[in-house]
Amino acid sequence: MLRTVSWLLRTGAYVFIGLKTFTHPPAGTATLVSAAAAYVLSSLALLLWGLTEARGDEAADRSLMLLLLGAAAVLAGYASAAPHAESLIGLSLAFVMQLGTQASLAVGWATAGCTVAAVETGVLANGAGREIALGYPVLVAAVLIASHNRRAWRVRAEQSATLLAQTELLRxxxxxxxxxxxxxxxxxxxxxxxxxxxxxxxxxxxxxxxxxxxxxxxxxxxxxxxxxxxxxxxxxxxxxxxxxxxxxxxxxxxxxxxxxxxxxxxxxxxxxxxxxxxxxxxxxxxxxxxxxxxxxxxxxxxxxxxxxxxxxxxxxxxxxxxxxxxxxxxxxxxxxxxxxxxxxxxxxxxxxxxxxxxxxxxxxxxxxxxxxxxxxxxxx
Missing domain, CATH: 3.30.565.10 (Histidine kinase-like ATPase, C-terminal domain)
Incomplete structure (x- = not known):
């Protein structure tokens, strides 16, 4: 039930970001292409994410999913610095959160660092303001820290479940x-x-x-x-x-x-x-x-x-x-x-x-x- 609710929220957020971004599309062909590419790659990443969870988190599917999530986070971060595409940062934040929680610490930190670098590159390319140049990296860092807390909670929950199972077996x-x-x-x-x-x-x-x-x-x-x-x-x-x-x-x-x-x-x-x-x-x-x-x-x-x-x-x-x-x-x-x-x-x-x-x-x-x-x- 909780997983179903989570995916409904993710799907709703994805649709909302798409409507907000492309109802008033960014000016310029290059900017529009980068925004569209980021959105399409994000859809593929979300699709593979859902399939991986449904099919039991197999090793090959998981590696490809992590790669797509990381690439989508970076590309969405770059496109979010363009005018009228700021909401794409929400996709980057969602993917950084997932990678920081489920992947290794090195993968989480690397994805967050590349996303911040992509945001700053987008700021330079599109002449975005200081609020994006400083605010988005802060958001990415906050989400990364939150993902580590979530990861620690998940590890404790798994350990508690294992301990409970062992206790029941011992009893x-x-x-x-x-x-x-x-x-x-x-x-x-x-x-x-x-x-x-x-x-x-x-x-x-x-x-x-x-x-x-x-x-x-x-x-x-x-x-x-x-x-x-x-x-x-x-x-x-x-x-x-x-x-x-x-x-x-x-x-x-x-x-x-x-x-x-x-x-x-x-x-x-x-x-x-x-x-x-x-x-x-x-x-x-x-x-x-x-x-x-x-x-x-x-x-x-x-x-x-x-x-x-x-x-x-x-x-x-x-x-x-x-x-x-x-x-x-x-x-x-x-x-x-x-x-x-x-x-x-x-x-x-x-x-x-x-x-x-x-x-x-x-x-x-x-x-x-x-x-x-x-x-x-x-x-x-």
Whole structure:
């Protein structure tokens, strides 16, 4: 819309200058020819100017357009010093403005200088007065300065548009990263919950199978299966919490660990001791949840590989970090005791280590002095 209005104004000015110049044409054949030539060249320059803008400002068209605009500005400047042709200076000013805005600084200054020289030459040839000899060069200089200001504004506008586009692209990428982070977070949470719940459930079912096939103890098998059913309900509840990302509902870490220890004690019938050392302080959900899931994974592994061994959980609060340690004696091989398996596939501790690394924490799991120890640490 703005471009259309600009071209309507340019066309109107061009027609007005032509009417004003040739309604009362300049006296003398040479003067009339120079005025007509300037007007015709200006029309060609305007036509190519419009075509160049419409066709996308191709390099070849742009070079020819700049050349025609410069020549038309100079010729119109020369003719404007003739009697009754003063309005042709308007074409020179329009072309100097365009060149000073769109072309390089050297082209703008060169066109303005040549136009001023042409005006002064016309003044000498036609004996024009002082007002033209001094006034027109001042007008050309003023228009050149205005064109530089317009050029600076255009450059700033283009830079602002580019910056805005880059900002929008960055925001879109940030939104995409946030979505991917959230998906990864929920996927990890679902995996951790399911790995713990299904692992414990698998152990319960295998224990019931052993009781039924090897010992024919139906009563104990029913009790174990009832525990498996409760475990399924608990797993569904935990999975819903993970799906809905209800981290804000997480209780203090020591309370969550106490509940976890009590649940493990009831399910597997082994002693579980929880020790809290240091002065407890509040942890964010992002800090507490990986520690809780690490404890769940360690307890699942203890039930799988050392089902009859007691477990010790130690939570230590220090000035700059929190440490969680879960350890139990290594089980002695017993041919009478079944070897339980889970669905984890060995990826549980790897997932825990990745979670803790994102927080700047560490995870160590190894056998030492006849005991299996899992130690997780997160910075405060």
């Amino acid at each position: 879109a990428e940030q939104r995409q990263v946030a979505v991917l982070d959230e998906r990864t977070r929920i996927a990890r949470e679902i995996h951790d919950v399911l790995a713990h719940s299904l692992g414990a459930l698998s152990i319960q079912i295998q224990a019931a199978e052993v009781l039924l096939t090897d010992h024919q103890d139906i009563d104990r098998a029913v009790t174990v299966l009832a525990g498996a059913r409760r475990l399924t309900a608990d797993g569904l509840t935990e999975t819903r919490r993970a799906v809905h990302a209800l981290r804000s509902s997480l209780a203090p870490l020591d309370e969550e660990l106490a509940t976890l220890a009590n649940t493990h004690r009831q399910r597997h019938g082994v002693p579980v001791r929880l020790t809290v050392e240091g002065a407890p302080f509040a942890l964010s959900a992002d800090q507490a949840l990986p520690l809780l899931r690490t404890a769940q994974e360690a307890l699942t592994n203890a039930a799988k590989h050392a089902s009859a061994q007691p477990v010790e959980i130690t939570l230590t609060y220090e000035d700059d970090h929190v440490t969680l340690a879960v350890d139990n004696p290594l089980a002695q091989r017993d041919s009478q005791r079944p070897e339980f398996a889970t669905l984890n596939g060995g990826y549980g501790l790897t997932g825990m280590r990745e979670r803790l690394l994102l927080l700047g924490g560490t995870l160590d799991a190894a056998a030492r002095d006849g005991r299996w120890r899992v130690c997780a640490e997160v910075p405060r």
